[in-house]
Amino acid sequence: MSAWGSAKENWRVVLLVAMLVLSTVFLFAPGIGAGSGGGTTNGTTGGPVAESSGVTNLQYGLELSGGTRIRAPLAGVHATDVDFGGQNASTVESRVAAELSGVDVTDVTARPPGTYTQQDVTQQTATVELTTEDATTDELAGALDAAGYGYEAVQEGVTDVTIQQAVVVLRSKVNEAGLSGGSVRTVESGGENFVLIEVPNEDRSEVVDLVDSRGTVRIVVYHPVQQNNTTTYVNTTAITQEQFQSVGTARQDDSGGAFVSVAVREEAAPSVQRTFVDTNVAQPGGSDCRYESNPQSTEPCILVVRDGAVVSSFGMDGGLANSMQSGEWANNPTFILTTGSGQAAFERAQEVSVDLRAGALPAPLALDEGTTTTVTASQGESFRTDSLIIGLLAVLTVAGVVFLRYGRPQVAAPMVVTALSEVVVLLGFAAFIRYPLDLSVIAGFIAVIGTGVDDLVIIADEVMSEGDVNSRRVFESRFRKAFWVIGAAAATTIIAMSPLAVLSLGDLQGFAIFTILGVLVGVLITRPAYGDILRALLTDR
Template sequence: MSPVSFLKEHWRIVLLVAFISVALVALFVPGGIVADDSLAGENESVDDNPTNIEYGLGLDGGTRVSAPPTGMTADNLDIEHDEQRQVASALYEYDYENTDLETRDATVRFHEEENRFTAEIFTDEVTPAEFAAALESADVGLEVSEDDIEEGVTQQTRDEIIQTIELRINEAGLDGGSAYQEATLGGQYYIVTEVPGMTPDELRDLLSDRGDVRIVAYYPDEDGNQTNETVLQGEGIADSGVASYNDERGYHYVPITVDGTEDEDENSPASEYQAAMNEHGFTGEGQGRCHIQDREADEFDFDPDDPQWCLLTVVDDEVIDAHSMGDGLADNMRTGTWENDPTFEMIVPSQQDAHFLAVNLQSGALTAPLDFERDQTFTLQPALADQFKLYSLLIGGLAVLTVCGMIFLRYRDPRVAAPMFLTAMAEVLILLGFAAAIRMPLDLSHVAGFIAVVGTGVDDLVIIADEVMDEGDVNSRRVFESRFRKAFWIIGAAAATTIIALSPLAVLSLGDLRGFAIITILGVLIGVLITRPAYGDILQRLLTDK
């Protein structure tokens, strides 16, 4: 038989073997299908886990923190597009009693699909009455009362927070972490973050940092007094590199590329940064003149006889480094050529600070802070998680042995029982390979899904075997195929019912139930599309003569 004829006749078995091969590569070859060492945990060695399977909170230990975003919302604002910026400016400039807002603390969004405007404030130091008064102060004819203000933030803001947290987890090299939202019965939304291998304090530290990165110019003004001015913000940074070290000059830094794209109404961040450096004297008399020692001070000591020109690296309003303008950078800015290739090095005092800065730059700032006064924390010690891992393995093995025993008692024919058992195990292997390939962190809910897959899979295989052997031995291939098609319609209908029933659990944010539903649905699809047809081919070869 030629290879083409063999593939044509046994393509279902070949497809099954191909999927098993890919699953084995995803499970056991270092890096899996897609190598991505950047996501490997910093404290996890290759020897700790001989496979590429990642474990979630219930099987690896770690912490889950749920906290609502801080903020208030005013929806359905009656404004025009050309008034959007004016309303946003009014929110920043309003004279609040207990705080002063920065641009990051408020926004006015336009929702194109619903054709409506929404204003949001991301702080708990503003009252609903002040929020309403700030909107009315925009002088665009808005009539907003305290009753129109709702607690919480928009879905778009929550999506941005989740995306930022996921990027922050990945950039920090935290293996198996995830972020998602959950809704309470009262309609309040919580942002849930799970990271294996972290303590509650470590995870809160990761989430409590807003991640707002700025470059602040500290220089003498026209009156000779030292003043601060933000000259570059995180949104003006187009790209950033990894934490690096300059061996020649002995300092830690993160390479930065500033956005050189000009807006219709504004100059590019690169040209504005260059202009500010020239205007404030950093490229002239202030070049190299920064001697600040106490970088953690809120206010720096100032000697009028020794003015300072310092560039402060500020993260979440905390100064992490202060340094002067370098010679080469100053020359390029003075001649106006720097904005054509707007790159520089953001210097920090230590490797840890450089890594922290790189993570914040890569992930961006949280749109709104999380309210940790109302957080819910769950933590599991690694030792207990290891016990769960062992128990899960024992329960899975017991389920397999039970299935094997029942198959043998039912048929007592190795031609039927052996392929049935091997096909069911192949289904589990393919599922594990899929989880390893997409880096799905397996948890206790997923283990329950695997056990359910084994049970439902064997049920379908029993239906196939019983249907084709219903009237005794079958020797004709034509008769076998007729009976197999009838059985396949039955298991296809059952699979469709299972998928429809579990789909809401897979889509909705229902915690552990979602993992169970996803694994079960994937197992059903793999069974119907790959393993069940292959089992039929194998059974046909063993039971028919022609």
């Protein structure tokens, strides 16, 4: 038979070899992997991604590289279906805060119903939140009653909008701090939502200081002044972070325009208004900012400055400028930063909202109610060594049992090699997508070896159930019967593991994902290839 005919007949083996070669390339070739070139943040399915392991392109998670994991809820309580009585959110916040002893207005957040687009969270009813560490439902209920606002219920915890805003702010903190591979995401446990922060190669004190610290964000006016008969542009601070009462999330109006609403504290409003007027950014008819195209030739501009760096620039609308000129703005100190229309403008509005919130969480982390885990670098290295030893023991144990069971190398040897090939393919996939390997993923690999050998034993037992088989027709009949059993078992495993793979259940997610991937690789590639190998070894040509 020609080489082409043999390859065509045993195409499943050829496919397995091709997958092994490709996986080897992903594992060892330099520069391979999605987003290669350093640590990345994986906030969807995996944990933090540490730096490459060196010899291979595999990435280690926190448990195998060392670092800190903080899991804590956000402190606060909230009321649902609140009747604002036609008042704006700023007024509601001020009136509710006035009824609470020792509570600042920034600790009260009122939101009308709508879609808040940090994570496309839709809030069906108006809510009022109290976000202090010792907040109680009775305290908020009493304040709402005293302020005259009706509501449906007061509940423990914060709203989904606040949770997603906190995740965005914390991710910004981690990324700005240059902590390679840090991740921030939400997990659910016991019906309660937690924020999970994982940062490789950092100890607890540094991570806690980072998530609790407040960044320096301010709004300044960039404007020209005359000095020694020369025009010079200077920055005059208009609003400091302490003067913000609230910063809204990015939103879009009916025409597609993107904007961020900002409210200033009432006591700071007169000085803010005076600064805008004196610097001429609030000139009659408004101002047009050309800072991004030519900073040295522009009308006065409003700049968002974070830690000394300009991150956004805006002009001033004529209506807003005229209200500041007349002095009316200080009576209702709110304004809107408009970023244009379209998807790009909306994304920019999201960035502006995050920048203004940077360092200021919408609710504090209740660290005392959460858990903190720190793994040193030496512990991570020890875990990697232990995982390798356990993996080798699993392989040797499986190989020994298989050889004792069959006593025929032509049956047992391909079985062990085929089972191990599944692990190689999964490792190559993990290296390509830069999925962080942690103990749960290692457990998934071991489960894959076990279930894989189970399926291969089913194939071998069915094929050899009535003694040696010399006819290929008989072999194919018995193999198909075994494959139906394997397919049903695989479907059951996938169905059972799917909820764990899609829900935010922490370490269980990685275990489920790689168990499912292992089952798919086995059913689609390795089991059929093993069947071709057995057919070639056990039947006459």
